[in-house]
Amino acid sequence: MFEPITIKDIAKALGLSTSTVSRALRGGYEISAETKKLVLEYAEKINYHPNPIALSLKERRSHSIGVVVCEVANNYFSQAINGIESIAYNRGYHVIITQTHESYDREVVNVQHMASRSVDGLLVSLSSETQDLSHLKYLHDKGLPIVFFDRVAAEIETHKVVANNYKGAFDATEHLIQSGIRKIGHLTSSWYLSITIERLEGYKAALAKHNIPFNADYLQHCDHGGMIQDEVENAVKHLINLPDKPEAIFVAGDRLSTGCLIALKKLGVKVPLDIAIAGFTNSDFAELFSPPLTTVRQPAFKIGQIATEMLIQLIESKYPVTEFETKMLDTELFIRESSEFGVPIVQ
Amino acid sequence: MFEPITIKDIAKALGLSTSTVSRALRGGYEISAETKKLVLEYAEKINYHPNPIALSLKERRSHSIGVVVCEVANNYFSQAINGIESIAYNRGYHVIITQTHESYDREVVNVQHMASRSVDGLLVSLSSETQDLSHLKYLHDKGLPIVFFDRVAAEIETHKVVANNYKGAFDATEHLIQSGIRKIGHLTSSWYLSITIERLEGYKAALAKHNIPFNADYLQHCDHGGMIQDEVENAVKHLINLPDKPEAIFVAGDRLSTGCLIALKKLGVKVPLDIAIAGFTNSDFAELFSPPLTTVRQPAFKIGQIATEMLIQLIESKYPVTEFETKMLDTELFIRESSEFGVPIVQ
DNA sequence: GTGAAAGCGCTAACAC
DNA sequence: GTGTTAGCGCTTTCAC
Numbered sequence: 007m008f009e010p011i012t013i014k015d016i017a018k019a020l021g022l023s024t025s026t027v028s029r030a031l032r033g034g035y036e037i038s039a040e041t042k043k044l045v046l047e048y049a050e051k052i053n054y055h056p057n058p059i060a061l062s063l064k065e066r067r068s069h070s071i072g073v074v075v076c077e078v079a080n081n082y083f084s085q086a087i088n089g090i091e092s093i094a095y096n097r098g099y100h101v102i103i104t105q106t107h108e109s110y111d112r113e114v115v116n117v118q119h120m121a122s123r124s125v126d127g128l129l130v131s132l133s134s135e136t137q138d139l140s141h142l143k144y145l146h147d148k149g150l151p152i153v154f155f156d157r158v159a160a161e162i163e164t165h166k167v168v169a170n171n172y173k174g175a176f177d178a179t180e181h182l183i184q185s186g187i188r189k190i191g192h193l194t195s196s197w198y199l200s201i202t203i204e205r206l207e208g209y210k211a212a213l214a215k216h217n218i219p220f221n222a223d224y225l226q227h228c229d230h231g232g233m234i235q236d237e238v239e240n241a242v243k244h245l246i247n248l249p250d251k252p253e254a255i256f257v258a259g260d261r262l263s264t265g266c267l268i269a270l271k272k273l274g275v276k277v278p279l280d281i282a283i284a285g286f287t288n289s290d291f292a293e294l295f296s297p298p299l300t301t302v303r304q305p306a307f308k309i310g311q312i313a314t315e316m317l318i319q320l321i322e323s324k325y326p327v328t329e330f331e332t333k334m335l336d337t338e339l340f341i342r343e344s345s346e347f348g349v350p351i352v353q
Numbered sequence: 354m355f356e357p358i359t360i361k362d363i364a365k366a367l368g369l370s371t372s373t374v375s376r377a378l379r380g381g382y383e384i385s386a387e388t389k390k391l392v393l394e395y396a397e398k399i400n401y402h403p404n405p406i407a408l409s410l411k412e413r414r415s416h417s418i419g420v421v422v423c424e425v426a427n428n429y430f431s432q433a434i435n436g437i438e439s440i441a442y443n444r445g446y447h448v449i450i451t452q453t454h455e456s457y458d459r460e461v462v463n464v465q466h467m468a469s470r471s472v473d474g475l476l477v478s479l480s481s482e483t484q485d486l487s488h489l490k491y492l493h494d495k496g497l498p499i500v501f502f503d504r505v506a507a508e509i510e511t512h513k514v515v516a517n518n519y520k521g522a523f524d525a526t527e528h529l530i531q532s533g534i535r536k537i538g539h540l541t542s543s544w545y546l547s548i549t550i551e552r553l554e555g556y557k558a559a560l561a562k563h564n565i566p567f568n569a570d571y572l573q574h575c576d577h578g579g580m581i582q583d584e585v586e587n588a589v590k591h592l593i594n595l596p597d598k599p600e601a602i603f604v605a606g607d608r609l610s611t612g613c614l615i616a617l618k619k620l621g622v623k624v625p626l627d628i629a630i631a632g633f634t635n636s637d638f639a640e641l642f643s644p645p646l647t648t649v650r651q652p653a654f655k656i657g658q659i660a661t662e663m664l665i666q667l668i669e670s671k672y673p674v675t676e677f678e679t680k681m682l683d684t685e686l687f688i689r690e691s692s693e694f695g696v697p698i699v700q
Numbered sequence: 701g702t703g704a705a706a707g708c709g710c711t712a713a714c715a716c
Numbered sequence: 717g718t719g720t721t722a723g724c725g726c727t728t729t730c731a732c
Contacts, residue, residue: 010469012709023719028711036717058469059409060709063724068406078434078450084426091452100466103425103450105438119447122357122405267641289638294614296643359725370703375727385701407725410708 011054020048031056062124070100071317072120074130076108076231081288082260082306083131086155089310090129097318099126106133108233114141127151127317129310132159134196134231151320155313158200158332165316166332169304171201174337175208175258178284178302181339182254183216187282187347191224191245191252193238193266195231195259202227205258205286224252232261235268242269246281253347254278257285267295282347286337298342305335358401367395378403409471417447418664419467421477423455423578428635429607429653430478433502436657437476444665446473453480455580461488474498474664476657479506481543481578498667502660505547505679512663513679516651518548521684522555522605525631525649528686529601530563534629534694538571538592538599540585540613542578542606549574552605552633571599579608582615589616593628600694601625604632614642629694633684645689652682 013031017024022041030037030045031054048054062068071094075083087103094101102125104116113133118141120128130142130152139159146152146162155167182190192209195202210220226241228234245252257263263285270277277283277297284300292299312333320327343349360378364371369388377384377392378401395401409415418441422430434450441448449472451463460480465488467475477489477499486506493499493509505513529537539556542549557567573588575581592599604610610632617624624630624644631647639646659680667674690696 010709013711014709024709025711025720026718028709029718032711038717041717055465055469057410057709058466059406059415059471060724061711062406063404063410063708063726064710064712066724077431078425079428079431081426084424084431087425088452105435118402119405122402124406264638264641268637271641290615291611291636291638291642294611294618294642295638296641296645298643357725360727361725371726372704372728373702375725376702379727383701388701404725407708408727410710410724411726411728413708 010057011052012057013054015052016045016049016054020044066124067126068100068124069098070102070123070125071314071321072117072123072125072128073101073103074106074113074116074128074132075103076106076131076133077233077261078103078105080260081290082156082304085288085306086131086310086313089307090314092307093311093314093318099318108134108230110135110138117141117145121145121150126321127153129313129317130154130159131156132199134199134229134233137198149326151317153313153317153320155309156201160200164330165313165320166330167309167313167316168200168204168332168334169309169337170334171204171337172208172211174286174302174304174339175205175256176212177208177337177339178286178300179209179212179256180215181300181341182256182282182284182345182347183212183218185282185345185347187254188216188218189221189224189250189252189254190218191226191255193226193228193241193245193255193257193262195227195262196229197227202258209256209258223248228262228265232259232263232265235265238262238265239269239272242266243273246270246273246275252281254282254284254345257283259285260287260289263287263299263301264289267299276350278344278346279348279350283344292340293342295344297344300342300345301340303338303340305337309335357404358399359404360401362399363392363396363401367391413471414473415471416445417449417470417472418661418668419464419470419472419475420448420450421453421460421463421475421479422450423453423478423480424580424608425450425452427607428637429503429651432635432653433478433657433660436654437661439654440658440661440665446665455481455577457482457485464488464492468492468497473668474500476660476664477501477506478503479546481546481576481580484545496673498664500660500664500667502656503548507547511677512660512667513677514656514660514663515547515551515679515681516656516684517681518551518684519555519558521633521649521651521686522552522603523559524555524684524686525633525647526556526559526603527562528647528688529603529629529631529692529694530559530565532629532692532694534601535563535565536568536571536597536599536601537565538573538602540573540575540588540592540602540604540609542574542609543576544574549605556603556605570595575609575612579606579610579612582612585609585612586616586619589613590620593617593620593622599628601629601631601692604630606632607634607636610634610646610648611636614646623697625691625693626695626697630691639687640689642691644691647689647692648687650685650687652684656682
């Protein structure tokens, strides 16, 4: 279909060999200034661009980095992706985004496809289904640079970038407690995800600090991280139908928070009159909600940036890196009306 | 870094030539059933996967399709992308997503990069800055299959998939009129985008039908399609500060709609008490807003699916396609409280 | 039915 | 300073 210009065309036109042209183009010091100029000008004139596929085949690298997230239709991840691109773009890397839709199988396929396409490194946030890490471990052991962000893998030793989930959850829960609420439900994702564990601990710690016993009935897991609205709705129903029903729910995920509000609205439960809500979300619209939603917001853009910087550093390191680091960034608590239990909303 | 298994390894291990192995793997009919079985089983056993880069270099195609959108952090586009992936994945294509952030330069870079990476085709929604189409025209003339969706290019003849923007805008505007409002502002994107033009025409047609003269003061363009909140805020300010200020605003874009609500909230203007709002958006949260937002919703997922089917059909067509089609899908109007001018909101 | 060899676009070791 | 050649992994003539 295309007849792109190759180094051969230049060589032929200028009566040179392909290697001379190649060297001239990449500024090899052995080439005379004259020839160099000739080649460069001609290449410019006919708008020559090297074929990156040929380069990848030769160099076994592609100047691109692969990203694995569950969904781009998620405020946290779309913001993180923007952070990733802002760095990658300036450093000459292209970004390939793939979605797992919270499916382990999809994650494996995506990771393998990107590896076989010679991505230079991977930025990974695990799917909510992922427990077996061998697909990543294998590549990592072979030397493929991987940086985890958000949902990280404990058993793979590499750089990781996360929000301070423990503190974010602690702050939100304590805020609810300080508003006079003692019965606080917790709606969260699959039990084995790093973020789930950390946020649960923060929640428990806040309860403990204020001498509130942890009530296992108040803990609800949605294994699909809010992707399946029915799952969320059932979890919410369970909570509000408890004999000793909670006065607030602390929600531990972006999709879960919005899903929870939609479920409550559908069930006719008024927020925060009947139940108060505070949740993790990076939605820009939390303040537009009815009622405006109390949120824990993560520095998603920054997390994306830092993870990308770390990855590029790994990629470009001349020596195998053995010292790894886990960067933790603070979340921010935005207190809005949704957490004021018992108060009706009037605009 | 990697030492992936190649066809050579199999050949060596089995005492065959690489060409025999290659033929056996792709089921060449000249190969004896015996050899074929031998090769296939061994390949399976050592987990052989052909190197897609080598294939791309040879075949000049990559089994991947490139997507150009302004932003993934946009409900419409993230849903469209899910539609795209749902088809591409099943047909054996991988999807490469790029964002323009509404920048023409970024669009050119992204398109060229994907072309040089031998994407088999392109799914394009133009950036709000794009007026010059030569970067796409060039590739299209060379035979690269391109399908436009959402923001389409009039001057490039190919398949296109769009929502019925005219009717969507007409319906929303007429709904406002039928609610008793005659002074309706219109907040929209750059004047040259296809969606802007179509939605403006729908808006004007509804006014005309009800004998309301078009007032140029009521028309506000945000050239960055809602990406820059200040731009939105200024446009909103302009409208509410008019001596004969509108009683409603019909907003013609996803980011614009939410941006407009945020601006009004910041300016202390109550919706719909002081001003009614109806807008294009694919947000799943429109019903959670305060007040719940009257929206025109596009079948984004379906649009993504159809565009992808059309593109794959172009890619796989044996003969050059000369008959092109523009598919138009209906929007849906969701009437909620935000369009009830003069009514205060009580939850 | 199978193997040898060329070639996709490029780079680099090795001539001269 | 420049040309020749081999090779990245694969497919595909062309021989036999």
